[in-house]
Every structure is written in structure tokens, then in C-alpha cells.
Amino acid sequence: MAKIKKKHLLRIGFEQSDSIKEALLAVQHESLQRKGRESILQTLQVVLQDPEAFLNHQILAPVAKQLVPDAHTDNPDAPIFPELRTEPVPTQIYGGQGIERGAREQIEISAMLPIARATALMPDAHQGYGLPIGGVLATEGAIIPYAVGVDIGCRMSLSVFPIKANRLNGSHHAYENMLKAHTTFGAGRGPAEPMQAEVLEDPLFREIAIVKQLHGKAIKQIGSSGSGNHFVEFGEVEILDPDNEWGLPTGTYVGLLSHSGSRGLGAAIAQHYTQIAMDKTRLPKKAKQLAWLDLASSAGAEYWEAMNLAGRYASACHDHIHRRISRDLGEKPLFKVENHHNFAWKERLADGTEVLVHRKGATPAAKGELGMIPGSMTAPGFIVRGKGNPQSLGSASHGAGRLMSRSRAKQSITKHQMRKILKEHRVTLIGGAVDEAPIAYKDIHQVMAAQRDLVDVIGMFQPRIVRMATE
Helix, strand or coil: CCCCCHHHHHHHHCCCCHHHHHHHHHHHCEEEECCHHHHHHHHHHHHHHHHHCCCCCCCCCCHHHHCCCCCCCCCCCCECCCCCCCCCEEEEEHHHCCHHHHHHHHHHHHCCCCCEEEEEEEEECCCCCCCCCEEEECCCCCEEEHHHHCCCCCCEEEEEEECCCCCHHHHHHHHHHHHHHHEEEECCCCCCCCCCCHHHHCCHHCCCCHHHCCCCCCCHCCCCCCCCCCCEEEEEEEEEECCCCCCCEEEEEEEEEEEECCHHHHHHHHHHHHHHHHHHECCCCHHHHHCCCCCCCCCHHHHHHHHHHHHHHHHHHHHHHHHHHHHHHCCCCEEEEECCCCCEEEECCCCCCCCEEECHHHHHHHCCCCECCCCCCCCCEEEEEECHHHHCCCCEEEEECCCHHHHHHHHHHHHHHHHHHHCCCEEEEEEEEEHHHEEEEHHHHHHCCCCCCCCEEEEEEEEEEEEEECC
């Protein structure tokens, strides 16, 4: 029998506490005794270094709980250490052959969460943080900040004007100058002159501490766009469905499409509540970024309100851009289509269960719901009508999805290649960088083919003049 004494435990780093008492009891277990003294002490050193990894261990959990602050108390604010499911909840994957392994593994991990009820993966999916981009997750009673995403309420907004599409050629420089005059891009940047918006007067800017701290930043950045894949662009809109919702004749029109989110406001909200969630919900390492907040808790309720505020703010940013350009055009839109992703919605599953559906880089596609799914700066985008497919949790892709990571694109694509591709497709680019080159993205036609059961196509958008952040 391997004899372990208090002095041995003190020697390897245990402190005078109840953890020593629990360790001395644990080492008497037959399965540990077979290892011998040195092996037992090595195991206990591992427990000391990472006690959270042993909180559900059959033998060593009592020791670990003594080593983790508050893990063994009845304090309602103390951390919880949930176990993952042994069997995942149902998952539906669309366009599986074109989806990288990392994204598939991430959706599989999300399906093991005890709060998960169903998951789906869209055909534009690629690996992200926590939930993959293109991931959809339905949870019960809890919300996951990282399953919503950092750019809360990021969205597509399309305005279609009563202007013939060929005007984009005849007045090319005028349209180019409009984009330069009425858009601002880049991290931390905002328009030169402050703008007014009703959302900036929202009482949440006084009631929630973290949101109150962000009010000045929100005022500065209202009406602007982020960097990366965010854009504002003019293009040719073709209405394909003669029975369209607006009663318009089929044909081509000038369209204005924008893609951006809630700027620094949403990013700071995401980071703040993600940290709270990770402090409260201690998951195994592989699932760590999927830490959740109980929606009934004060932090969960706060995040829900802050998330919705960030969504309204993102919409106001797009509204500013579209109204300014509409005024410059001297035309009111015939119609607008706006849909967001990086958000959570209260919905019901087919069996009536109320859930929170997280769509991280996925478009809501309830039956009859309109949406806009862009391609790349040279590939067409699609105006779609949702089919409300329950297997996809009423969702569709939010774009073509990345084929290359940003770092790989920067290493393998030259500016010359990018300029050549743009010229071949008659696209003018203002700003932009090689990591956003069209060949860094998947084939949008293959992505759309993989989701025929999710949406109907009622129109197309072909980019012609694109504005993005400078490199």
C-alpha cells in the first residue's frame, strides 16, 4: 500500500486547508493505490495546476472543489461546472463537403452543451470562436455571448431605386463620389460630423453600467462601417419573380447594399458579457468559449437588453448611410430589404418548446421572411424568401463564406491578381485589401444550390462600385 502523508502533500504545493484532508481520503482509493506513491503525487500535482479539469472526476472531484474558489459553496453567484452531454442533440449540416473540419467540430461541440436543443450548420460555414460562422444553435433558458458573436446585429441592408441599372455606367464617377462622400470605414473611426439618431437616447445608455461607458463611442461612430468584410456598394438589381412582394415588373434597377454591424458598442458588450459568462459557467476547455448566461439571471437579462440595443444601433448606422445617399440620388427607394445575423431570437421549436436561436453568421429564413445573401465583390448576391425549414431552425447562409483564411489570402493573393479579377468583372473598388479578394471566398452558386430547401430566390444583386476599409 502506497502511504501518502500530509508532509508529502505540503511538499508538492498543497496548503494547510481542507484540500489536504480530501486528498488524503482520495488517495486511499484502490485505483490510485495501484499506481504507487510517486505516480499518485504526480497526479495530485496535476490537480493542483488545473483543478477545474477534475471537478467531475469520479475520485478526485472533492479535492478539486476545495482548490477552486466558491466551487463547494451554496453561493448563487459562485461558478458552476456543467458536464457536457454524452449524446449530442440533433444537428443538420448543409453543403457538408465544402465545410472545413474545424467548423464541423465546433458545431458538434455546441450540440453537446446541456442547454442545447438543436443545431444547424449553413453551407457558408467556417471556423470561428465558440460557435462557427454559419452556426445556428437553439438553447433553452440561456444565452451564449460568443454564439451571438462579437459584431452584434451585423446586417445586410438593400435599397432598390427607380433608376435604370445602365445609369451606373453613364454616371459612374458620380456614384463613386457618393460612396466616398457618405461612408466612413475602419476600426475606431466615425463620420466627421456627429449625427443624430433616436437609438442614442435609449434609456439603457443610462441604466446599464457597461453601456453607459460606451455612449460616447456610440455617438462618435453612428452612421459608419467597420473594417474587414464590411462594405457599401452600388450594383445592378434584377427582379426575377413576377409575383414579387412589391408588385414591380421584372427587370433591372440600381441598388445600394451595405454590410456592417454595431461597431465598437457591440464589440465591447460582447467582450464584457463573454468574460462574465466564462467566469460563471466553467466548461471543459474544448467548450470554454460557449459559456452561457442564464436568461433569468441579472447578467443574462442585462446582456439580452444590451444585445438588442446593439442591434437597433447597427440598424440606425445603415439607415444613416442609405438616407444620405438616397437624398444625394434625389430618389426614394422602391423597397428595402434588411436582415441581421450575429444575434439571438426567442422562437419555438416544432414541438412548441421556447428556445433562444443563436444565428452567428446565418440569415433568419422563416416562412415568407425576406433576406439578402451577398456573394463577393464580383459574384452576385441574392434576394431571398425564406421557406421556414425547421431542420435549419428557419435559417440560411449569410453569404458565400470564406474559402481561405485572411492570413492565407494575404500570403497567396497579390494586388495585381485582385485588380485583374475586378477589371474582368467590371467592378470598381474603393479601398479594400487582398484578404477580401473574390477568390478568397467560396462559390456563391454552390452555396445557394446547397440551400434550395431553405430559401427561394426572387432577385439578384450584381456589385459594380464597392467601397470598403483601406488596407
